[in-house]
Amino acid sequence: MAVYRSDRNPIIKPSDIPPYIKDYEVIGVFNAGVMRYGDEILLLLRVAERPPQDDPRYCLTPFYNLQKDAVDVNRLEKGLPGYDFSDARGVGTPTGSLLTSISYLRIARSKDGIHFTIDDRPALFPENQYEIYGIEDCRITRIDDTYYINYSAVSNLGITTCLASTKDFVSIHREGVIFQPDSKNITIFPQKIHGKYYALHRPSSSSFGKPSIWLAESPDLLCWGNHRIVMGCREGMWDEARIGASCVPIKLDQGWLEIYHGSDHQNRYCLGAVLLDTDQPWRVVARCEQPIMKPEADYEVEGFFGNVIFSCGALYEEDKVKIYYGAADTSMCYVEIKLEEIIERLGI
Numbered sequence: 001m002a003v004y005r006s007d008r009n010p011i012i013k014p015s016d017i018p019p020y021i022k023d024y025e026v027i028g029v030f031n032a033g034v035m036r037y038g039d040e041i042l043l044l045l046r047v048a049e050r051p052p053q054d055d056p057r058y059c060l061t062p063f064y065n066l067q068k069d070a071v072d073v074n075r076l077e078k079g080l081p082g083y084d085f086s087d088a089r090g091v092g093t094p095t096g097s098l099l100t101s102i103s104y105l106r107i108a109r110s111k112d113g114i115h116f117t118i119d120d121r122p123a124l125f126p127e128n129q130y131e132i133y134g135i136e137d138c139r140i141t142r143i144d145d146t147y148y149i150n151y152s153a154v155s156n157l158g159i160t161t162c163l164a165s166t167k168d169f170v171s172i173h174r175e176g177v178i179f180q181p182d183s184k185n186i187t188i189f190p191q192k193i194h195g196k197y198y199a200l201h202r203p204s205s206s207s208f209g210k211p212s213i214w215l216a217e218s219p220d221l222l223c224w225g226n227h228r229i230v231m232g233c234r235e236g237m238w239d240e241a242r243i244g245a246s247c248v249p250i251k252l253d254q255g256w257l258e259i260y261h262g263s264d265h266q267n268r269y270c271l272g273a274v275l276l277d278t279d280q281p282w283r284v285v286a287r288c289e290q291p292i293m294k295p296e297a298d299y300e301v302e303g304f305f306g307n308v309i310f311s312c313g314a315l316y317e318e319d320k321v322k323i324y325y326g327a328a329d330t331s332m333c334y335v336e337i338k339l340e341e342i343i344e345r346l347g348i
Contacts, residue, residue: 001341003293008114010299010331017047017118021071024049027101028304030326033140034313035147042169043108043116043324044123044138044149050101059085061098063133064126074098089305096156103134107169114334123172130160130177139312141188141248148221150186161186163221178222185244197221198281200230200245200258211242213260215282228282231274238291239272241265247314254348255285259323261310269308270294273342286346292337303328
């Protein structure tokens with residue numbers, strides 16, 4: 001299928017963003033929520049910063065210290081028994097995991113969708129017990145005149161999904177935890193269906209099954225229930241290891257179009273498409289056999305965590321799906337795919 005990557009990719013790189021935390025470095029800007037607001041396109045960027053690793057004998061893992069009301073660090077000596085330092089993203093410890101960077105959300109603004117200016121200060125920065133290891137991978141859903149921002153909050157309690165709301169992207173109000181650990185990749189539908197709000201989510205089980213896409217409903221966007229499975233992984237295919245919702249569902253005449261991500265057993269992350277029933281969004285109408293996009297460009301294959309394409313937001317305009325995506329957990333990129341190409345891939 002015809003996939004049109006911007007010739008400006010990556011459109012935002014770590015070097016484009018000055019660190020917010022003193023003496024830290026920005027190592028990743030990726031997985032942004034997307035929204036058109038007035039005459040601008042806004043990206044709510046996930047920015048990952050880490051302390052300088054000056055001594056190779058030690059690994060520093062940052063966290064938000066509630067008592068100090070500031071970012072602090074753990075200093076871990078490499079080679080400690082029971083500790084695993086093999087993954088650049090985090091450290092395995094006898095009591096859980098620690099991250100080598102801390103993430104927060106920062107707004108980027110653009111008139112043309114390609115050239116962005118980045119706000120000097122975070123839009124959302126860790127501040128409570130659910131966020132001590134960072135704020136990650138938000139999605140933005142507009143309902144009436146309010147923009148709802150759901151994001152992954154990471155802490156030693158697990159990965160919860162929290163909700164915030166804004167009308168102007170200046171004043172942002174935290175609404176609280178809406179999904180318990182460990183449920184991620186929440187995308188809230190942009191309108192009620194038969195009087196109820198719906199959201200796709202991805203619960204994780206430490207005992208059985210594989211990470212799959214589920215559906216939940218709510219009367220108020222805060223209390224979610226009536227969970228039901230939508231679809232799972234497919235053995236031997238590009239989405240055999242884990243799947244999760246990526247972009248806020250797009251309403252079409254044929255149903256709800258969901259751009260989702262999937263990975264294989266080699267941790268290669270691709271994007272796919274699924275069409276859900278208009279009135280019963282737990283019903284799958286069609287699902288692509290092949291991904292609509294896979295890591296191919298150098299900046300997608302090589303990076304902090306290579307062979308990864310991961311999106312948290314898209315715009316449907318001019319009969320195109322305009323996808324903003326994180327490449328290799330390092331940078332932000334942009335691609336356009338004609339809707340008719342995606343529909344054809346779905347076999348409709």
